[in-house]
Amino acid sequence: MKKVMCFGTFDLLHLGHLDYFKQAKNCGDYLIVVIARDKTKLDQQKLPVFNEDERLELIQSLKIVDEAVLGYPIDHLKIIQEKKPDIIFLGYDHQIKENELRDTLLKFRLYPEIRRAKPYKSDSQKSSKLREAVLGKS
Numbered sequence: 808m809k810k811v812m813c814f815g816t817f818d819l820l821h822l823g824h825l826d827y828f829k830q831a832k833n834c835g836d837y838l839i840v841v842i843a844r845d846k847t848k849l850d851q852q853k854l855p856v857f858n859e860d861e862r863l864e865l866i867q868s869l870k871i872v873d874e875a876v877l878g879y880p881i882d883h884l885k886i887i888q889e890k891k892p893d894i895i896f897l898g899y900d901h902q903i904k905e906n907e908l909r910d911t912l913l914k915f916r917l918y919p920e921i922r923r924a925k926p927y928k929s930d931s932q933k934s935s936k937l938r939e940a941v942l943g944k945s
Contacts, residue, residue, distance in 0.1 A: 809835035812892035812919075814878070814901070816843040817862050818855040826927035828871045831896040834922060839874045839890055840866050846880040888915055895919045899926040 813831045817824055817840070832838045845859045855862070859877055866875040879885045887895065897903065905921045912919065 808837055809894065810837045810839060810890065810892040811835035811894045811896050812839045812841060812887065812890060813896040813898070813924075814841045814843070815898060816848060816853075816855060817866055818857055820865055823927045825869075825871070827896075827898055827924050828869065830924045831894075832871055834894050834896060837873045838871065839876065839892060840872050841876055841878045841886050842866060844878055844880040847878070847883075884911065884915070887912065887917060887919070891917065892919050895921045897921065897923045899924045 811831045811834045813827060815824070815827070828838065828840065842859060842862050845855060848855050857865070863875055863877055866872055869875075876886060876890075895908070897905070897908075901923075905923065909921055
């Protein structure tokens with residue numbers, strides 16, 4: 808069984824998120840979705856509309872998701888060490904560089920394949936644009 812892990816805040820769930828999950832699930836058999844913690848978002852000066860437990864419950868309710876978990880607020884790699892995914896599936900707009908992540912994971916003797924999603928209607932189905940349209944703030 809090939810485990811795929813993807814990451815995000817998933818506040819104001821939208822079709823772009825669902826497309827991301829579909830792309831990730833197409834890479835393997837078991838999809839693990841890691842939800843960003845409130846503390847992490849606050850440290851980035853981003854205030855989610857829904858708290859981490861609400862976002863977790865929402866993602867857990869999706870049929871396409873086999874497992875949803877909260878990430879760790881301090882050690883963001885700990886969940887990767889625990890779950891040992893075969894594939895790490897990054898969003899098209901995740902800031903991390905694949906080579907840097909690969910090099911970091913090598914230090915922990917983890918060798919997942921790292922893939923990146925293709926954008927889905929990034930002109931309209933992007934969290935920051937939807938947040939602006941719905942809430943009037945970014």
